[in-house]
Amino acid sequence: MDTIKTRFAPSPTGWLHVGGARTALFNYLLAKQAGGVFLLRIEDTDRARHDESAVAKIIEDLRWLGIEWDEGVEIGGDNGPYRQSERLDIYRKYTNQLLEAGRAYFAFETAEELDAMRQAARAEKRNFRYPRPDPLPRRNDADKARAEGRPVVVRFKIPGRDVTIHDEVFGDVTVAADEQDDFIIAKTDDWPTYHLANVVDDALMGVNFVCRGQEFLSQTWRHVLLREAFGFDEPKYAHLPLIMDMQGRKLSKRDGAVEVHAFRKAGYLPEVLVNFIALLGWNPGDDRERLTMSELIESFSPGRIGKANAKFDRRKLLAFNTDAVADADENHLLAGFKDYLSLNETPIPGDDDSLLLHLLRINKGFRTFADILTKCGVLFVTDDAFEYDPKAVKKVLAKGDGDGYAMLADLRTKLSACDWTEDALQSLIEDVCAEKSIGMGKVAQPIRVAVTGSTVSPAIYDTLMILGKEKTIARIDRCLAMREKA
């Protein structure tokens, strides 16, 4: 067989969805592991839902994930153009070919008429099939209809035979002839429908392995029939089980991020997302779970794609990210952290590499970059720009007879006399602990709450070193003053 050629053909209507990302990934893997070609085509034939900015968004997120195409939009190739909106004349030519061969015909119903027919069928508990007219309307009928202001579409005349799809994942699936009907291939506006454009492009671009979501499986008969009518070769098909939410419903935005970009913005590493979505509906067949892109390429096999829908478990994704971050080298983390900061509003200066590296080090054990921001962001705002969490204040400072405040006042005196090196701070605090025979927590927590407003921050020495003496004292004073007011 020829070298394998796969494609990802998104419709630009918004951000890249994790489901789309998985389809892209599997196509990429399929091509790469066999030394084949992976191409990217934009299917922008839906003018109503079209969003031009989505093209760039999809491309950007694909690249962020590390999925590179060998041919297609932006990089070109021998089979362009790679946007369907630029291939309209091609589709027209193929539609006409069908029309001339009597394999397609014109139809003139309005949406309302079609709707009424469907309603009627429903009322009679009958399945609706478009009633093919006899004789078939010809071009002059179409001209006449157009002159009368009626919509004109082109429908494919199905041959009326059962169609069996040979799917690499689901096996042979047969769609009976009486389940099919004469579907539309050219819309009122003369643009092609998905089925026509997709089939023509795949054939013309040499795509010989079609891997896409399972929602297309029960429609693939249209593609088989269209290909047959054109004399195109059959590609291999592999339909992927769907990705659902934890309730088993279609993955939707309401229960969290579903877009690749959202995970990027939330502080996840791209290779983690790739690893995780690769395991949705596929596995290497052994106990390995952590796989790099090259390991995925090496071990990928369509035969190991499962048939059951998968649920998208965000907690497992988080665990993957936590582990990956712990193993990643600093420069890689630095790049990821900067990307994260550039996408989010943050007081942390994103251009100070040594500071960023320092933050990465003192936050060891973080789960996503967002953890660093929530923990350290407050250290970079002005001293009066953060709120004191009432619960933290109560628990750490006000509890008892204001023991925490007393401790803080004492510490303020000592701290202001400290020469502010990590060693000095450490012995200062340890001395206080020893002197009063109390635990570290009793000393560190009041300071932490005073300088950050919360009970959560990096280790106390790290926190104080980043803040510096002046800001520390200023914040403690603000905290003490707040007590007086209360």
Added chain:
RNA sequence: GAUCCCAUCGUCUAGCCUGGUCUAGGACACCGGGUUUUCAUCCCGGCAACACGGGUUCAAAUCCCGUUGGGAUCACCA
């Protein structure tokens, strides 16, 4: 509603094709314990599934049938 597809721990899944090695394995989550100046991390231990009912067979998670449950499709959206 019609058609098609699917079904192992709460979740991702291994095992199923080529029945016995499965008192069903791994990971996440959860629970319990430990480490830790907070959070997070980390360490140890534990809980937990073959949807149900019939067959076939010496033997079934594995093969067959049915039931139930879930999903997809039935657009001038892709």
